[in-house]
Amino acid sequence: MQLRSVLKKTFIYGMSMALLAPSFSHAADSVAGTEQAIQLSRYLYNADFDTARAPIKPSWGNFQIVPEHLRPLYVKVQYQPFWVTSDGRPNELAASLRTLLLGAARHGLNPGMYWDATMENGYNSNNRASWVTFEMLASEALIRYATHLTTGRFDPNLIDDDIMFKRKKLNIDRLLSAIQSGAGNFINSIEQMAPTHPRYRDLMYMTAQLYDQKAAGGWETITSPGVQLKLGVKNPVIVKLRKRLNQMGYYVSDAGGQLFDQEFDAALRQFQAMNGLTADGVIGVKSEVLRALNVSIDQRIQDVALNMEKLRWLPENLNYNRNIFVNLATSEFRMTDQGQLKFYFKTINGQSFRRTPTMKDSLSSIVINPNWTVPESIAYKDKLPKLRADSRYLDKHNMVLMNKSLSQVIDASSINWRSVDEAEMNRYWIVQNPGYDNALGVVKFQLSNGDAIYMHDTNERNLFTESERHLSSGCVRLEKPLEVASYILQDIGISYEDLVSMVPSRVDDVRRTKETKRGFTPWEVYFMYLTAERGDNGQMRFINDGYGQDSRMARTLQNSVEEQGLTPKANERMGVIQVLGKAGEYQVFKKVKAVRCDTTTRGSCDAAVSFDLNVQTQLPEGNYLLSFENSMYPGFVQVRANAPVVVQLQTVATIQPVKASNGKYASSTYIVYRDFTSQIEQQKLLWEMFYMKRHMNRLEKDNYGALYLADAWSQDFVQRFNFDACSKLNTFAEPSSQAKEICSTWNNARSPNDLYPLFFDAKTGNLKEMWVTAPGDVLSFEHPRHLISAPIKGAGTVQAFEGAYKTLQTSK
Numbered sequence: 001m002q003l004r005s006v007l008k009k010t011f012i013y014g015m016s017m018a019l020l021a022p023s024f025s026h027a028a029d030s031v032a033g034t035e036q037a038i039q040l041s042r043y044l045y046n047a048d049f050d051t052a053r054a055p056i057k058p059s060w061g062n063f064q065i066v067p068e069h070l071r072p073l074y075v076k077v078q079y080q081p082f083w084v085t086s087d088g089r090p091n092e093l094a095a096s097l098r099t100l101l102l103g104a105a106r107h108g109l110n111p112g113m114y115w116d117a118t119m120e121n122g123y124n125s126n127n128r129a130s131w132v133t134f135e136m137l138a139s140e141a142l143i144r145y146a147t148h149l150t151t152g153r154f155d156p157n158l159i160d161d162d163i164m165f166k167r168k169k170l171n172i173d174r175l176l177s178a179i180q181s182g183a184g185n186f187i188n189s190i191e192q193m194a195p196t197h198p199r200y201r202d203l204m205y206m207t208a209q210l211y212d213q214k215a216a217g218g219w220e221t222i223t224s225p226g227v228q229l230k231l232g233v234k235n236p237v238i239v240k241l242r243k244r245l246n247q248m249g250y251y252v253s254d255a256g257g258q259l260f261d262q263e264f265d266a267a268l269r270q271f272q273a274m275n276g277l278t279a280d281g282v283i284g285v286k287s288e289v290l291r292a293l294n295v296s297i298d299q300r301i302q303d304v305a306l307n308m309e310k311l312r313w314l315p316e317n318l319n320y321n322r323n324i325f326v327n328l329a330t331s332e333f334r335m336t337d338q339g340q341l342k343f344y345f346k347t348i349n350g351q352s353f354r355r356t357p358t359m360k361d362s363l364s365s366i367v368i369n370p371n372w373t374v375p376e377s378i379a380y381k382d383k384l385p386k387l388r389a390d391s392r393y394l395d396k397h398n399m400v401l402m403n404k405s406l407s408q409v410i411d412a413s414s415i416n417w418r419s420v421d422e423a424e425m426n427r428y429w430i431v432q433n434p435g436y437d438n439a440l441g442v443v444k445f446q447l448s449n450g451d452a453i454y455m456h457d458t459n460e461r462n463l464f465t466e467s468e469r470h471l472s473s474g475c476v477r478l479e480k481p482l483e484v485a486s487y488i489l490q491d492i493g494i495s496y497e498d499l500v501s502m503v504p505s506r507v508d509d510v511r512r513t514k515e516t517k518r519g520f521t522p523w524e525v526y527f528m529y530l531t532a533e534r535g536d537n538g539q540m541r542f543i544n545d546g547y548g549q550d551s552r553m554a555r556t557l558q559n560s561v562e563e564q565g566l567t568p569k570a571n572e573r574m575g576v577i578q579v580l581g582k583a584g585e586y587q588v589f590k591k592v593k594a595v596r597c598d599t600t601t602r603g604s605c606d607a608a609v610s611f612d613l614n615v616q617t618q619l620p621e622g623n624y625l626l627s628f629e630n631s632m633y634p635g636f637v638q639v640r641a642n643a644p645v646v647v648q649l650q651t652v653a654t655i656q657p658v659k660a661s662n663g664k665y666a667s668s669t670y671i672v673y674r675d676f677t678s679q680i681e682q683q684k685l686l687w688e689m690f691y692m693k694r695h696m697n698r699l700e701k702d703n704y705g706a707l708y709l710a711d712a713w714s715q716d717f718v719q720r721f722n723f724d725a726c727s728k729l730n731t732f733a734e735p736s737s738q739a740k741e742i743c744s745t746w747n748n749a750r751s752p753n754d755l756y757p758l759f760f761d762a763k764t765g766n767l768k769e770m771w772v773t774a775p776g777d778v779l780s781f782e783h784p785r786h787l788i789s790a791p792i793k794g795a796g797t798v799q800a801f802e803g804a805y806k807t808l809q810t811s812k
Helices: 003-019 035-044 067-077 092-102 117-124 128-151 172-180 183-191 198-215 237-247 262-274 288-293 297-311 376-389 461-465 481-492 496-502 549-557 679-692 724-731 737-748 752-759
Strands: 323-327 332-337 340-350 359-368 399-403 428-432 443-447 470-472 476-478 515-517 523-528 532-534 540-542 574-580 591-597 609-612 617-620 622-628 637-639 645-648 650-655 669-674 768-773 777-782 796-800 805-811
Touching: 035 067, 035 128, 067 128, 067 172, 092 117, 092 128, 092 183, 117 128, 128 172, 128 183, 172 183, 198 297, 198 532, 237 262, 262 288, 297 532, 297 540, 297 549, 332 481, 340 461, 340 470, 340 481, 359 481, 376 428, 443 481, 481 496, 574 622, 574 637, 591 617, 591 679, 609 617, 617 622, 622 679, 637 645, 650 669, 650 805, 679 752, 724 737, 724 768, 737 752, 737 768, 737 777, 752 768
Parallel strands: 323 523, 574 645
Antiparallel strands: 323 332, 332 340, 340 476, 359 443, 359 515, 359 523, 399 428, 532 540, 574 617, 591 609, 591 622, 622 637, 650 796, 669 805, 768 777
């Protein structure tokens, strides 16, 4: 259905009846005296409660308009429209907005999330009475785009449990300033809101290159020649390899043709070194080089987009002229001072199961000749097996056993290590004394986090020659620690020569005294996991996703719209179902969703069907799970021919307006949500996970801060939580014992209740979802509340299927 044919009748007039019935007074918000401003304010502002109106979702579109998002922008201009002329036509600024949003791909964003057919139809509509619809849609799209551009599409610490960045907030004043800059300056003003980090600009350049190459025909697949390629060999495939290396910025002339000559060897070794491969100048029959070169150009575009997303997590006030930046994916250290690169060398970072966190931190103290207190997890997993094998292990490695208060040394030989379990092991600390062979080396860069993550020297200095250097237990080991330490400590008068004289060496491993140095200007430190970069000479770099962070992000950011519609099979009998009830004003979607499942086979469910309340709907015979506004019916509903089914919603919350002493209504906000500590709500979730093997609804949390139904423009939060990895667990190098246990529970479940340990805390009953992910470990997230309505402003009712629900006042 075309937008122009429904806007006026369905949206404008329909909303007027529903939304404009309350008072039109504007006691709190200041409204300009134009008719357009007055009309726009009526859709966005509820004068009775001095708050934003309820969300709007037209029946003809899978999107919603959230006045609470728009009101802060419009109240600053007294509700004057931005995007239309006085006679309701899209203006020049709207044309600039269209150009901006259709070009979102240059920032690794999907233009369809901001300017789709609905927006295009509204822009081209000849129905001038529909201006208010287009006005609000345009502002919603811009706010969504600006939020994604500046803060990211998702709260980063909900992607991975070792990402420590918090999502930033959109600067609404800066956005308004960009709008008010005029059509000629608008696009540039919004562009200036994008991250300014040099690496982000590099990735924008790479994105443009990749799209240009895709438009020119893309990348040809390079088939293995079946023989090893190395210096001196001639083979036709080398011509294709030269072309691909040039496409990726590793420039080599075509003059050598099929010959593997010195120039090609140098370019290949550079490609290998910069992409995390063994730089041996050899392409084997089953080569990691060919695997890396044959990744599709579409996948590389996505890889770059994921890394642009990560760079949006960095703070706006990042000091580009003075910082320490560690790329955890490439295992590289960069130190910049006064805008100049001072150090660039190798690091050793956390293993895939002991990942170094992605985070911002600060460095304000350096420990010379540190001792090392072994973390409990390492003591149990690494040191206990060695003590069981050799009770003198600690003595041989300059270590002592101490009590938990670190006040007493304990004789390690007096303990029967074979009988020690994890609980008893945690009664002790293992401490390694200072020395050249201390695990932290001779210098430690103390960071401010509380997780014992820091940078340091190492006693395994030979490992810096490895191409794959994810080898530590979480901290970052530096290839040139003394050089960096002395550069920092020159602030307080300590030179490189001074520092060398203070620490032991291989030939002079005399025990030294631990010293902590402070007083220098603190340094910002950033640990980022970037698998795509642009080299200094324009080379494209792509690193294998050993941490699995990219794959988790890709799953999080995928936003597929759920398949809808159930086609009856041949000769299948039909039944009738009707759900009776009345949706509350703040229940946005107002649709019943039904999913038919074969209850004899796990994971055998059909596509969903949606239908209206109070309407008799024909469905094929079967057992159905039902959902309404994120509430679920407690069990299966049997639809049978000649036996109509009627289900009644229940009123589960009624919020009454409260008058203050001044006679005005209080603008309180309430949320109504599912109580997952109750058995009935727990059972509902277990049914959908057992029979559907996924959550029944697409849910998002950006609009309301808790989980509620997602529209086509919202980022789905929960569909990434699945157990697909359990089907390929044996392909992971080292799946954790917890991952194996979880997959065993998932794969061997014979009833919904068997899945209880995967979703609920045994002590509290709280919903806490665990899922297995590459590279074979487990992530665990405690879910936000599951709303069955948008937050209620002032007053309203909520209807839902039978269940257990709670109402909470969130503001007064």
